Amino acid sequence: MNGWHLDEATVTxxxxxxxxxxxxxxxxxxxxxxxxxxxxxxxxxxxxxLRSLWDDVxxxxxxxxPGLVERLLRLARIPxxxxxxxxxxxxxxxxxxxxxxxxxxxxxxxxxxxxxGTLLFLTLAPILPVVGVATAFHRRxxxxxxxxxxxxxxxxxxxxxxxxxxxxxxxxxxxxxxLLLAGPALAAAAWLLPALALTxxxxxxxxxxxxxHVACGVGAGWAAAxxxxxxxxxxxxxFGTAGQLACLLVTVASLLALVAYRDRYATPLGGA
Amino acid sequence: xxxxxxxxxxxxxxxATGDGDRTALxxxxxxxxxxxxxxLSRRCADRQLVDEVVQDTFxxxxxxxxxxxxxxxxxxxxxxxGVHRLLDRLRRRPPSILALFEPSALEVSAEEQVLLGVQYGxxxxxxxxxxxxxxxxxxxxxxxxxxxxxAGRLLGIPTGTVKTRMMRARAMLREELS
Amino acid sequence: xxxxxxxxHVRKTFRRTVALAGADFTAGRGVTGLLGPNGxxxxxxxxxxxxxxxxxxxxxxxxxxxxxxxxxxxxxxxRLGYLPQEPGFHRGMTVFEFVDYVAILKELTDRRARHAxxxxxxxxxxxxxxxxxxxxxxxxxxxxRVALAQALLGEPELVILDxxxxxxxxxxRLRFREIxxxxxxxxxxxxxxxxxxxxxxxxxxxVVLHHGRSLFxxxxxxxxxxxxxxxxxxxxxxPTAQLAWRNGDGLVRNIGGAPAGAELAAPTLxxxxxxxxxxxxxxxxx
Numbered sequence: 251m252n253g254w255h256l257d258e259a260t261v262t263x264x265x266x267x268x269x270x271x272x273x274x275x276x277x278x279x280x281x282x283x284x285x286x287x288x289x290x291x292x293x294x295x296x297x298x299x300l301r302s303l304w305d306d307v308x309x310x311x312x313x314x315x316p317g318l319v320e321r322l323l324r325l326a327r328i329p330x331x332x333x334x335x336x337x338x339x340x341x342x343x344x345x346x347x348x349x350x351x352x353x354x355x356x357x358x359x360x361x362x363x364x365x366x367g368t369l370l371f372l373t374l375a376p377i378l379p380v381v382g383v384a385t386a387f388h389r390r391x392x393x394x395x396x397x398x399x400x401x402x403x404x405x406x407x408x409x410x411x412x413x414x415x416x417x418x419x420x421x422x423x424x425x426x427x428x429l430l431l432a433g434p435a436l437a438a439a440a441w442l443l444p445a446l447a448l449t450x451x452x453x454x455x456x457x458x459x460x461x462x463h464v465a466c467g468v469g470a471g472w473a474a475a476x477x478x479x480x481x482x483x484x485x486x487x488x489f490g491t492a493g494q495l496a497c498l499l500v501t502v503a504s505l506l507a508l509v510a511y512r513d514r515y516a517t518p519l520g521g522a
Numbered sequence: 523x524x525x526x527x528x529x530x531x532x533x534x535x536x537x538a539t540g541d542g543d544r545t546a547l548x549x550x551x552x553x554x555x556x557x558x559x560x561x562l563s564r565r566c567a568d569r570q571l572v573d574e575v576v577q578d579t580f581x582x583x584x585x586x587x588x589x590x591x592x593x594x595x596x597x598x599x600x601x602x603x604g605v606h607r608l609l610d611r612l613r614r615r616p617p618s619i620l621a622l623f624e625p626s627a628l629e630v631s632a633e634e635q636v637l638l639g640v641q642y643g644x645x646x647x648x649x650x651x652x653x654x655x656x657x658x659x660x661x662x663x664x665x666x667x668x669x670x671x672x673a674g675r676l677l678g679i680p681t682g683t684v685k686t687r688m689m690r691a692r693a694m695l696r697e698e699l700s
Numbered sequence: 701x702x703x704x705x706x707x708x709h710v711r712k713t714f715r716r717t718v719a720l721a722g723a724d725f726t727a728g729r730g731v732t733g734l735l736g737p738n739g740x741x742x743x744x745x746x747x748x749x750x751x752x753x754x755x756x757x758x759x760x761x762x763x764x765x766x767x768x769x770x771x772x773x774x775x776x777x778x779r780l781g782y783l784p785q786e787p788g789f790h791r792g793m794t795v796f797e798f799v800d801y802v803a804i805l806k807e808l809t810d811r812r813a814r815h816a817x818x819x820x821x822x823x824x825x826x827x828x829x830x831x832x833x834x835x836x837x838x839x840x841x842x843x844x845r846v847a848l849a850q851a852l853l854g855e856p857e858l859v860i861l862d863x864x865x866x867x868x869x870x871x872x873r874l875r876f877r878e879i880x881x882x883x884x885x886x887x888x889x890x891x892x893x894x895x896x897x898x899x900x901x902x903x904x905x906x907v908v909l910h911h912g913r914s915l916f917x918x919x920x921x922x923x924x925x926x927x928x929x930x931x932x933x934x935x936x937x938x939p940t941a942q943l944a945w946r947n948g949d950g951l952v953r954n955i956g957g958a959p960a961g962a963e964l965a966a967p968t969l970x971x972x973x974x975x976x977x978x979x980x981x982x983x984x985x986x
Binding site: 309312313314329330331334338392393394395397400402 | 780782787790860
């Protein structure tokens with residue numbers, strides 16, 4: 251098509267549908283290959299319509315494609331901005347979730363061997379959300395931490411939302427893995443209250459101390475408590491009625507402390 | 523946005539789009555959305571549907587820019603995407619709303635005669651003498667490159683009808699030209 | 701009428717290091733530069749201005765409000781933009797996604813309006829062409845611009861930039877200065893740097909910080925004035941010079957107490973700054 255071009259009148263008539271089919275087909279075939287003739291068409295088209303269509307295209311193209319976690323959150327009717335915040339939590343990433351699943355699965359399978367496997371699972375399951383929460387809020391692991399500190403979004407709200415999400419996800423995973431547990435069915439839920447207790451305690455203490463230190467302390471303390479309780483009342487003593495009650499008390503106390511001091515979370519966690 | 527043109531070639535714009543350059547996509551839009559809009563409007567009278575298809579097309583261009591083979595005209599590639607997006611949308615809607623523009627008693631200007639001659643030689647005039655239904659089928663299959671089934675979807679007729687009409691069209695054209 | 705930024709005698713100590721030992725200054729509309737060597741306390745001070753850190757003592761008033769009060773702190777944060785010294789990013793996110801994420805933290809809840817705002821700031825820093833690219837796939841200079849873009853979300857009245865041009869090559873630094881100048885026309889911008897050229901190019905006011913104290917606060921012209929008559933050229937280093945170095949044209953530029961009859965040179969901002977902070981600064985501004 252070098253050298254030969256359409257004339258403006260024909261193009262305009264074509265744009266307004268006033269040419270025969272064969273002519274139209276010819277125009278169309280030519281336009282596919284000829285840029286200057288395409289430019290002839292532009293004035294004949296409704297620019298306002300094209301601009302508004304572009305705005306919609308830009309919006310669809312710019313909007314980030316939600317990942318799996320975000321899509322699940324939206325399915326649960328969580329508003330879009332909150333889901334995006336949650337989905338960016340470091341400990342809700344796919345890699346973390348996979349690791350979580352592996353650890354729990356492994357521990358659950360270990361219970362097949364003997365009772366000690368079950369004990370391992372029950373001790374481990376409550377610590378995992380603590381690790382998740384520490385990962386979510388640790389200064390060095392949240393890349394946009396400093397920027398987030400200066401932002402108006404209520405830090406306390408973010409803390410609660412992210413922790414709830416982490417606990418929720420970890421609990422679901424643990425619940426799933428506990429189906430593989432050998433032993434009495436009730437044992438499968440014995441980790442739930444300890445999980446809540448440890449997590450809420452970690453959050454409450456993180457107001458004063460670095461969250462990673464708190465997490466380590468709480469984790470170690472829990473392991474010690476489980477071991478210590480065995481001396482008194484047998485292998486699963488920590489998970490008996492007294493143990494569950496203690497966990498409930500710790501949970502309630504920690505949550506109360508959290509709410510009472512919620513304003514103090516507006517400055518960096520751990521006071522750094 | 524329509525007052526200035528990006529200096530890059532279509533191929534460069536498409537490559538940049540594949541790389542995540544949104545202004546390149548905008549450049550492609552400025553160049554190709556106008557003719558796409560008109561061409562689609564000649565296949566489908568539903569204005570809102572055509573709007574949606576144009577949007578779908580450029581979103582698909584954004585997502586699939588890397589898959590362009592690098593050969594042939596970018597415009598043709600875009601049309602391929604556009605017509606298939608149209609088919610997708612039609613699949614979800616009843617095809618009864620279609621009507622191709624068929625103004626009656628059209629004259630062919632001198633320039634248009636030249637154009638016809640350049641593109642189609644003697645065939646051009648013969649095409650115009652076909653009946654509207656046959657013309658529609660020829661346009662869909664031969665000119666737009668659709669399969670019989672896709673043409674059927676576009677026009678709202680069964681695949682078999684598309685095939686019989688094509689046969690009749692071919693026969694008539696052969697007769698005209700011999 | 702109170703200035704947007706008022707800092708009165710703030711102090712801060714971290715473990716054993718005294719970061720700020722009673723710094724004061726005010727900043728109004730336009731660009732105010734915080735100049736000082738590494739370790740002068742610039743980042744600490746800027747973190748206070750960004751309401752991220754509280755002073756141990758002294759007073760701070762930002763936009764007429766007191767950041768020590770939670771409700772007022774929230775109000776300040778809503779009108780604030782902050783570019784930290786080492787901005788971190790979620791590297792797997794695209795440029796657009798990351799700025800969108802920060803926009804959510806800035807309470808822009810409506811999606812369409814938020815996206816339009818993200819596009820606006822990306823355009824302002826010239827990053828529209830790469831908005832669809834992943835952050836790990838763009839250059840360091842572009843990443844710094846992404847960080848600048850997020851600081852502009854919501855058209856904040858107060859913009860805090862901590863070493864925005866550090867480590868950037870001259871062309872990029874020029875671009876940043878252009879953007880910062882433009883922003884400064886309508887808002888209060890406080891930026892820290894240890895490059896005197898940055899200050900000379902864009903700042904209407906300059907504060908020199910050293911060992912946690914403000915040694916000077918005023919216009920760049922006033923700072924240069926301080927070095928009037930104290931910069932001279934000679935064939936060799938002069939014994940009365942506080943600092944001296946050889947120029948490109950072979951002469952030695954001396955600053956300090958000029959001897960009588962010396963060939964005086966027109967002082968630059970750098971000369972004045974060096975006179976103020978002395979030898980320690982030399983190592984980092986060269």
